[in-house]
Amino acid sequence: MKEIISTENAPKAIGPYSQGVKAGGFLFLSGAIALDPATGEVVQGGVVAETEQVMKNIGALLAAAGLGFQDVVKTTIYLANMGDFATVNGIYGAHFQENPPARSTVEVKGLPRGVLVEIEVTALCR
Numbered sequence: 001m002k003e004i005i006s007t008e009n010a011p012k013a014i015g016p017y018s019q020g021v022k023a024g025g026f027l028f029l030s031g032a033i034a035l036d037p038a039t040g041e042v043v044q045g046g047v048v049a050e051t052e053q054v055m056k057n058i059g060a061l062l063a064a065a066g067l068g069f070q071d072v073v074k075t076t077i078y079l080a081n082m083g084d085f086a087t088v089n090g091i092y093g094a095h096f097q098e099n100p101p102a103r104s105t106v107e108v109k110g111l112p113r114g115v116l117v118e119i120e121v122t123a124l125c126r
Helices: 046-064 082-093
Strands: 002-005 020-023 026-032 072-079 102-107 117-124
Touching: 026 046, 026 072, 046 082, 046 117, 072 082, 082 102, 082 117
Parallel strands: 072 102
Antiparallel strands: 002 020, 020 026, 026 117, 072 117
């Protein structure tokens, strides 16, 4: 059985997918990009502003499922430029002070809406 997770505090899906799905004791969040939930537009300000917005969007979806960053067990970070790794890592790391999740980071040729960073999350449901 699966449960669809959605919230107005994170951007609406821009395609045929759900913001998140609970199934088998886990929460699977679709890749989060730097869309402002109020406008649906990409935030301006480069990789710092984008990463901060991505983490806000992830936090809102976790909260909608009754979870928090401490429940995240695996993430995948997609970067348009691996040269942004240290900057993204610093912002990302501030949300995982203790017992950080497993993680993969990959550079990709392109991301939706021309963004610089996308983060996908899997969390353990309590």
